[in-house]
Amino acid sequence: QVQLQxxxxxxxxxxxxxxLTCTVSGGSISSGGYYxxxxxQHPGKGLEWIGYIYYSGSTYYNPSLKSRVTISVDTSKNxxxxxxxxxxxxxxxxxxxxxxxxxxxxxxxxxxxxxxxxLVTVSS
Amino acid sequence: xxxxxQPASVSxxxxxxxxxxxxxxxxxxGSYNLVSWYQQHPGKAPKLMIYEVSKRPSGVSNRFxxxxxxxTASLTISGLQAEDEADxxxxxYAGSSTPWVFGGGTKLTVL
Numbered sequence: 001q002v003q004l005q006x007x008x009x010x011x012x013x014x015x016x017x018x019x020l021t022c023t024v025s026g027g028s029i030s031s032g033g034y035y036x037x038x039x040x041q042h043p044g045k046g047l048e049w050i051g052y053i054y055y056s057g058s059t060y061y062n063p064s065l066k067s068r069v070t071i072s073v074d075t076s077k078n079x080x081x082x083x084x085x086x087x088x089x090x091x092x093x094x095x096x097x098x099x100x101x102x103x104x105x106x107x108x109x110x111x112x113x114x115x116x117x118x119l120v121t122v123s124s
Numbered sequence: 125x126x127x128x129x130q131p132a133s134v135s136x137x138x139x140x141x142x143x144x145x146x147x148x149x150x151x152x153x154g155s156y157n158l159v160s161w162y163q164q165h166p167g168k169a170p171k172l173m174i175y176e177v178s179k180r181p182s183g184v185s186n187r188f189x190x191x192x193x194x195x196t197a198s199l200t201i202s203g204l205q206a207e208d209e210a211d212x213x214x215x216x217y218a219g220s221s222t223p224w225v226f227g228g229g230t231k232l233t234v235l
Binding site: 047048049060110111112114115 | 126127128130156158160162167168169170171172175176181213215217221222223224225226227228229
């Protein structure tokens with residue numbers, strides 16, 4: 001059974017960089033056909049897709065966040081990470097990591113496994 | 125404001141059926157048969173219930189079904205059970221620019 005677990009600071013100061021890591025267990029992050037995403041949920045609001053990475057390092061980000069987002073992968077640790085720079089209170093949210101399973105690299109798939117999420121609060 | 129519109133809450137009694145709608149646009153729900161639904165209990169990870177509009181993953185009860193008409197997708201839960209009480213989110217592919225959009229979530233209460 002694949003499991004994903006987010007980790008990182010729960011409190012970040014305004015203007016600093018939010019950093020989170022997602023550890024994948026029960027399967028290899030390097031297996032083809034899987035894209036690894038970050039998704040967030042503002043308090044009381046819906047979900048927002050942030051971006052994804054493939055095990056090769058190929059990334060794609062939500063245009064609305066692209067200038068501040070970096071997603072990286074460490075296949076040796078079976079982890080992928082999120083960095084969001086210049087954070088403000090508007091970045092306070094529960095951050096989820098999720099696996100998107102695709103039938104092939106060109107065809108969108110489905111988020112079949114998610115982490116439980118971690119609340120990150122931006123406050124001085 | 126979420127890209128996809130869902131009712132904030134729905135309710136039903138045990139044994140009844142309920143339907144949750146998810147309204148998008150011709151650029152997302154209306155263009156792709158890539159709508160999925162997720163169930164989330166408090167403090168838990170979202171769980172995939174329906175994908176590609178109407179397909180059920182292995183292990184998901186056949187009481188859960190999905191459909192789509194135009195720009196609106198729907199999740200129907202029949203034979204409501206207490207354990208179905210949760211938040212439900214819809215998700216749709218929206219093209220290569222911003223691939224994934226989600227709904228604001230619907231809280232299902234089993235009376």
